[in-house]
Amino acid sequence: MKKLLIIYHSQTGNTRQLAESALAGAQLEDQCASRLLTAPDAELEDLLWCDGLIIASPENFGTMCGLVKDFFDRTYYPAEPYALNRPYGLLVSAGNDGSGAIREMDRILCGYPMKKVLPDVIAKGEIQAAHMQAAAESGEGLASGLVLGIF
Ligand SMILES: Cc1cc2nc3c(=O)[nH]c(=O)nc-3n(C[C@H](O)[C@H](O)[C@H](O)COP(=O)(O)O)c2cc1C
Numbered sequence: 001m002k003k004l005l006i007i008y009h010s011q012t013g014n015t016r017q018l019a020e021s022a023l024a025g026a027q028l029e030d031q032c033a034s035r036l037l038t039a040p041d042a043e044l045e046d047l048l049w050c051d052g053l054i055i056a057s058p059e060n061f062g063t064m065c066g067l068v069k070d071f072f073d074r075t076y077y078p079a080e081p082y083a084l085n086r087p088y089g090l091l092v093s094a095g096n097d098g099s100g101a102i103r104e105m106d107r108i109l110c111g112y113p114m115k116k117v118l119p120d121v122i123a124k125g126e127i128q129a130a131h132m133q134a135a136a137e138s139g140e141g142l143a144s145g146l147v148l149g150i151f
Contacts, residue, residue: 002032002146005050006139009039009057009067014093017127018135019056022091025139032143039067044078047086052142052151053114055105056091056135062100072108079112087151089118089138098122117151118142 004026008019019036026034037046039057047053057068064072090105092098102120109116118138123131145151 002051002143003049004032004034004052004054004139004143004146005042005046006034006036006054006056007039007042007046007068007071008036008055008091009065010093011058011065014123014127015056015058015091018091018093018121018123018131019054021132021135022054022056022139025136025141026143028140029143029147031147034139034143039071042071044075047075047079047084048082050086052146053086053088054091054118054138054142055088055109056093057101057105059092059094059098059101062097063104064101068105076108076112084112084114086112086114087117087142087145088114089116089121089142091121091123091135091138093123093127096124098124117145
């Protein structure tokens with residue numbers, strides 16, 4: 001069994017919808033176990049558990065939200081000795097931009113080091129069906145890629 005972890009934070013529910021959609025997509029792959037965790041609940045052990053990772057964050061003040069940043073703050077140095085190199089994808093909910101959150105999370109994740117393997121999903125404004133579809137495809141794509149040994 002491969003293992004996929006989705007970590008998210010959401011204040012008003014938009015990012016949570018994306019994260020849950022990614023989980024539903026990942027669960028279509030029955031040879032991959034998938035877990036959804038909020039950022040404050042996620043620990044180094046969860047990173048060590050997973051074979052692939054999706055992080056979902058709102059964009060706040062041009063970057064990731066504080067609780068996703070806190071997750072990175074808590075796990076970055078403890079993860080260093082493990083050279084994780086896990087494949088990852090990003091989901092961002094934003095009022096009108098989202099690019100800053102993507103850019104800053106990529107900068108941090110590349111230091112773990114991890115490798116981005118999915119197209120970014122940026123949902124601007126209210127969550128639409130197309131955003132949910134893209135998030136589901138991220139989850140399914142990562143899960144399938146892990147099972148097939150592509151990533
Ligand atoms: C404190 C704060 C800062 C924000 N900063 C940005 C921003 O820099 N760029 C942007 O596009 N949206 C910004 N937004 C809008 C949120 O990204 C947007 O409402 C998002 O859908 C919230 O996701 P959530 O429902 O998962 O909390 C901000 C919202 C808040 C509350």
